[in-house]
Amino acid sequence: MLRFLVNGREAEHVAADDRGLAYGDGLFETMLARGGRIALWPRHFARLAAGCQRLRLPAPDRSLLEREVAKLTAGWKECVVRLTITRGPGAAGYRVEAARPATRILAAREVPRVPRRVDEAGIAVAISDVRLGEQPLLAGIKHLNRLEQVLARTIDPDAPELLMLDAAGRIVGASAANAFLMVGGELVTPAVERCGVAGVARAVLVERLGAITRDVPVAQLESATEVFLSNAVRGIVPVASIGDRRYGVGPAALAARAALDSEGFEPPRVE
Amino acid sequence: MLRFLVNGREAEHVAADDRGLAYGDGLFETMLARGGRIALWPRHFARLAAGCQRLRLPAPDRSLLEREVAKLTAGWKECVVRLTITRGPGAAGYRVEAARPATRILAAREVPRVPRRVDEAGIAVAISDVRLGEQPLLAGIKHLNRLEQVLARTIDPDAPELLMLDAAGRIVGASAANAFLMVGGELVTPAVERCGVAGVARAVLVERLGAITRDVPVAQLESATEVFLSNAVRGIVPVASIGDRRYGVGPAALAARAALDSEGFEPPRVE
Numbered sequence: 001m002l003r004f005l006v007n008g009r010e011a012e013h014v015a016a017d018d019r020g021l022a023y024g025d026g027l028f029e030t031m032l033a034r035g036g037r038i039a040l041w042p043r044h045f046a047r048l049a050a051g052c053q054r055l056r057l058p059a060p061d062r063s064l065l066e067r068e069v070a071k072l073t074a075g076w077k078e079c080v081v082r083l084t085i086t087r088g089p090g091a092a093g094y095r096v097e098a099a100r101p102a103t104r105i106l107a108a109r110e111v112p113r114v115p116r117r118v119d120e121a122g123i124a125v126a127i128s129d130v131r132l133g134e135q136p137l138l139a140g141i142k143h144l145n146r147l148e149q150v151l152a153r154t155i156d157p158d159a160p161e162l163l164m165l166d167a168a169g170r171i172v173g174a175s176a177a178n179a180f181l182m183v184g185g186e187l188v189t190p191a192v193e194r195c196g197v198a199g200v201a202r203a204v205l206v207e208r209l210g211a212i213t214r215d216v217p218v219a220q221l222e223s224a225t226e227v228f229l230s231n232a233v234r235g236i237v238p239v240a241s242i243g244d245r246r247y248g249v250g251p252a253a254l255a256a257r258a259a260l261d262s263e264g265f266e267p268p269r270v271e
Numbered sequence: 272m273l274r275f276l277v278n279g280r281e282a283e284h285v286a287a288d289d290r291g292l293a294y295g296d297g298l299f300e301t302m303l304a305r306g307g308r309i310a311l312w313p314r315h316f317a318r319l320a321a322g323c324q325r326l327r328l329p330a331p332d333r334s335l336l337e338r339e340v341a342k343l344t345a346g347w348k349e350c351v352v353r354l355t356i357t358r359g360p361g362a363a364g365y366r367v368e369a370a371r372p373a374t375r376i377l378a379a380r381e382v383p384r385v386p387r388r389v390d391e392a393g394i395a396v397a398i399s400d401v402r403l404g405e406q407p408l409l410a411g412i413k414h415l416n417r418l419e420q421v422l423a424r425t426i427d428p429d430a431p432e433l434l435m436l437d438a439a440g441r442i443v444g445a446s447a448a449n450a451f452l453m454v455g456g457e458l459v460t461p462a463v464e465r466c467g468v469a470g471v472a473r474a475v476l477v478e479r480l481g482a483i484t485r486d487v488p489v490a491q492l493e494s495a496t497e498v499f500l501s502n503a504v505r506g507i508v509p510v511a512s513i514g515d516r517r518y519g520v521g522p523a524a525l526a527a528r529a530a531l532d533s534e535g536f537e538p539p540r541v542e
Contacts, residue, residue, distance in 0.1 A: 002288065004287045004288075006287055011287065012286060012287050013284035013285060013286060013287055014284060014285060014287050014289075014292060015283060015284060016275045016277055016282065016283050016284055016285050016376050016378065017273065017275075017378060018285075018292065019421075020292045021285060021289065021291045021292040021355070021357070021376075021415070022299070022353075022355070022415070022417075023295070023415065023416075023417035023418065023420070023421050024294070024295030024415055024416045024417060024418055025417070025418060025421050028293070055418070055421075055422065055425070056422075056425045056426075080363075082293075082362070084292070084293070086292070087421075091353070091378075092351075092380055092383075093424075093447065094417065094420040094421050094423070094424040094446055094447060095424045095428060096421070096424065096425050096428065105287050105292075107287065107288060107362075109363055112363075130408060132406075133404040133405050133406035133409075133466075134404050134405070134438070135403075135404035135419065137401060137419070137422060138404075138418055138419070138422075143418055144292070144293070144294065144295050144418075145294075145295045145416035145417075145418045146293075146294035146295060146296070146365065146416075147294065147295055147296060147326070147409055147414055147415075147416045148406065148408070148409070149294070149365040150290075150294050150296050150326075150358075150365050150367070151326065151327075151408060151409075152365070153364075153365040153366045153367065154326070154327045154367050155327075157366060157367065167405070175365055176364065176365060195404075
């Protein structure tokens with residue numbers, strides 16, 4: 001089941017010349033909603049606003065979004081909400097025509113089920129052959145130019161998740177999550193200044209657990225004692241294995257779950 | 272004026288969960304149509320098909336597209352046609368669900384006017400501060416992930432065109448055109464294996480004029496005796512200046528126009 005609000009109205013369509021479609025000219029947030037409220041909402045909105053500033057888009061009105069989320073999710077106990085902001089219609093060239101109204105799309109869908117074994121034992125992660133390109137001007141924000149991730153997933157459709165590296169062999173993150181490693185007794189997560197997305201769950205762990213953001217060469221998977229992924233819908237997903245290397249669910253993943261819990265994030269129900 | 276065919280039907284909208292909008296998951300061609308026929312059509316279709324192969328999208332039916340172009344452009348003497356192909360609806364994750372029908376959007380709009388002085392004297396080009404990231408898996412094809420170009424244009428809205436470099440300071444092309452330089456008596460155009468788009472007008476000049484594709488450090492603008500841009504709608508646009516450096520309209524640009532003419536390309540009317 002799927003439900004949309006486009007610019008505040010129930011609608012299932014957007015203009016065929018929307019710049020989001022023409023050029024990927026916009027941003028999105030994928031969020032977990034419960035009882036009409038978005039988990040980690042202040043962090044989602046802050047990242048969206050930072051992305052708008054980077055792309056020179058007007059930031060949407062926060063209280064308007066909150067009212068629309070309440071309207072969209074009315075009647076759902078829990079759901080995934082995707083918010084997309086684009087530069088609006090007008091795609092006769094890359095140049096931005098002044099005073100175009102942005103497009104605001106809210107979509108709600110059911111929360112994917114999390115099998116108990118995933119929650120308890122973690123997932124097997126493969127390393128994608130798709131290396132992420134470096135673009136500091138777009139790194140960190142959650143923009144709509146996601147062909148690298150689509151390509152990775154198209155080449156490897158069956159892996160539960162994919163670890164993605166940059167051209168120099170540094171870990172950037174998973175295709176749709178951030179990655180954390182326990183290395184030498186420290187919790188580290190890759191820097192996202194050259195590529196990758198600065199996840200909102202990741203921000204919680206950096207702030208609350210003091211996780212260190214730095215370059216993480218892929219070879220450090222060998223010495224890592226624990227690896228897990230963070231995602232604002234799924235929460236913390238332990239990594240059971242990457243290729244031949246095996247990991248267990250350890251204290252770092254449990255501390256990460258507690259950190260998210262302390263900001264009111266309750267993960268999807270396990271089945 | 273603007274007119275659309277979406278999956279063959281007159282419509283001005285696409286599904287709000289189209290993957291073209293969600294992830295920039297698709298390709299496009301911007302083409303010049305006259306009397307219901309697309310200039311350089313075999314080359315446009317070949318590039319589109321190559322892009323589909325790269326993105327693992329099914330290639331659209333060529334004769335279907337030809338019939339739709341004829342229907343779309345009926346009544347227009349000349350127009351710009353943008354063809355967009357996306358992986359279709361279904362944006363609950365990067366993973367591609369099997370057997371989704373692609374989305375096919377044809378849009379026609381009026382041809383922008385070309386002032387006589389542009390045609391005769393060329394344009395002033397600025398060098399963008401936005402450096403293009405390297406992604407060999409996406410280089411050359413005309414995919415929908417165009418935030419770098421949008422950002423360049425947003426930062427520099429007033430320059431007639433922008434020259435774009437990669438992180439190493441090599442020329443890649445203009446924001447919406449390929450670049451050609453006369454250097455040491457040779458016609459050269461930047462290689463597009465790491466970033467950039469392999470334009471269809473560019474391909475004509477490489478084949479018919481023997482233009483050399485290679486790395487072109489930005490410093491070679493100093494020794495260039497002539498610089499021009501190629502674009503499948505505008506044709507050949509001479510460059511009058513880049514920053515302080517001035518150029519004239521020379522024999523290479525005229526030869527390039529003749530090469531396009533020999534493939535039936537007639538540029539937009541000058542006014």
